[in-house]
Amino acid sequence: MQHFSAPKLMAHNLLIHYSMMRSLHQKGLRLLGILLTAAGPLCCAYAQMPNDAIYMGKKTACLAVSYTHSSWDQYWENSLKRENLNIGTHTTQSVMPMLAVGITKDFNAIVALPYVWTQASAGNLRWQKGVQDASLWLKYRFLNKSGFSLHAIAGASIPATNYIPDFLPMSIGIQCKTATARLLASYRHKSGVYLTASGSYIFRSKITIDRDSYQADDRLYNSNKVSVPNAYDASARLGYLKKAIQAEGFIEYGACDGGDNIRRNDMPFPTNNMRATLVGVYAKYQPKNIGVNARASHAISGRNMGQSTAFSVGVLYQFRYAKDANN
């Protein structure tokens, strides 16, 4: 019985939500969204690692491709909830191939690489598109007893292309390299009902922008290096998993560890303290090697980002990559 690591995809979706938050018109330069997509809950490296307790069996792998559509027409400028008629509805879409590999039954690796494109329904800001950040996640179950399990998860991401990081909210990412440390606990009852909780800390590197002057923290920096705050996240999910079916509801919170706020009527910037609480549902159906999944989420509160609503669907294909699979 092999399970796929599709949840990572979902994680990615979250990211995208974050990214959406950028908005504003008129200033023109910065695009941030990219970052978000790439990272974890908030920023850069979130990409897909599991926020689940599911593992691929040894010598099996799962290839998944997901499509995500995330949009917002309101955002939080600092704490002010507003619309922006020069953006209208901001949409981020992505297609992400992801490969999860069962190295042992307690140790999985996941890699993913999204292609992201953005657009605004109104105003004059130019769309952006491109391959965003490559991510790698390692997931290790170090305790597994009576349905209760503990997992240590490590992730890293690195921008795969030279996309523009500071043209938020149109940017597809923010060019951070990230490293994530996550602890995840799960309990699964024999009935198939499970409860999973996780928390992570995301280290984010400085980035380099095309300009050699920018504002952050209420001051002017005469440099092209930008210090992006680290981030953290927490999530809880309650679901049912048995045989071919998985269904869950979740709540996720992501925030930057510091950072500044969007200035009045200005554009977002990678230094912003983006925060959001998302609620959503996820379901997967995988009767055989081929499966499908879907996810929906909505931001119920936030700061310095868009109030996104996102949907994603994915196709999963599980296979053995070596003989003697034994799980």
Added chain:
Amino acid sequence: MKINYISLRPPITRYVIPALAVMMLWSCSKTVDEPTAGISSPSSLDENAGTWKPYLLASASEIPVAEPKQATSEDYKAELKKLKDATDAVTPQQREQINYWGAGAVFRWNEIARELCARYNSPPASTPDGKYPLPDAANPLKDPKFPFANPPYAARAMAYLSVAQYDALVAAWNYKFKYNRKAPSKNDASIKTLLPVSDLPSYPSEDAVVAEVSVVILKAMFPGEVPYLEAKLAEHKHSRISAGLNVDSDIAAGSELGKAVGAKIMARAKTDKMSAANGQAMTAAMIANAKKIGVTEPWVSQEFPPRPPMLPTYGFVKPWNFDSATVVALRPEAPPVIGSPAFQKDMDELLKIAKGQTREQARIASFWSDGVGSYTPPGHWHRKGAQLCHENKYSEVRTARALALLGTTMQDAGICCWDVKYYYYYPRPNQMSSKIKTSVGLPNFPSYTSGHSTFSGAAAEVLAHIFPSSKKEVDDMASEASISRIYGLIHYRFDCEVGLATGHKIGSYAVQRAKTDGAE
């Protein structure tokens, strides 16, 4: 082909943890290194600067500065004693401040002004009823903040600042060499100095002059920053005492002179027609005129709700290096007729970039964007000018002169360009094709000619004259700034090329002044 994956597990964990540790370390540093400016060490005293031509003062001696007490006087000796005590008690924080201001008084106040321009460069948000409230000078910190330091505003603020610094320093140099009071440490060798000491006479203090005159101008330009500016002023003046470079009476005389010059300069600012630069009532007549001269589809705001155009009567503000009749004379010929082959050619170029803007085009557009939240193109060029002065080891007064020539030509460029923009009222490319979206933000005023190009042409003309060995560099910068507006998809090529050429013409007037102001 079988691979035993089990054996991988321990090595993987073994490598992953150190790898993560390394990544964490590298991402932990959140400090951004900014270019540091070294201590200024002027290569010349510019002894004759007291004879250079001021902008607004009738002469270098228009404002009297009293003769200082003799070096042999008891009063002065008491001041030296007090100075010695101050330098003996310097704290590490004061030491830092000494070094900060040691980069140059004009250099630092120019930098402070650029930062204020950036911090106040925010367009007002629209209200729920679709209006854009005007910033209120009487309530500068209320939303929307006053001022909205857009490019014309920033050009003017920086022009007044640099002119005020220059006139005040010409006056200061006059008295310095008239009274010839030696530096404190040259009168008393036991005074420890924390910055290099030259043979420049110390009375009145050039630092106090610059600090005080700068604060007079900047308080008027940024009335919400009074406490910040006063703190900087006190810190600057005190740094000269703790560095052992000026006694109290040097500072006091400099302060008085700075204040008096500041008042003279502000008298011009009050009557330069800036207060009438937002003449929205005149746009209907401007549009009618543009139609009459063949602009079939005049500019309209592309914002929602439509925003009133930026400072439509800024073209009537009083220029520095020529008169308002010359502004009209410098107006370039009309842009191509909309729909004509010349128009279509440049439009096609934009449509092509709109489809496939390259990363390099995006980089150039972003580097020169200087849009909302930035110090604007005039600020960008002031930064370059200040840097060149510093690299070339200019004295305070020569730095002020370079920045005054630059600052005045920047505002002249702004005035001329705004005149052209509202004379032709030409539509932005984005108005003519919805396929054209910008990667830098769309300015809310007519297209022809490009402001960036005009500012940059004028700046390059002036900087190339002052720093001939940097001519190629500044010309290349100006060309790149100009073309960046095509790459950013907000200007036609003809906007940029005509703007750049006109900018050079505008700059030549400041160059003419430079040749005759007594400094060359």
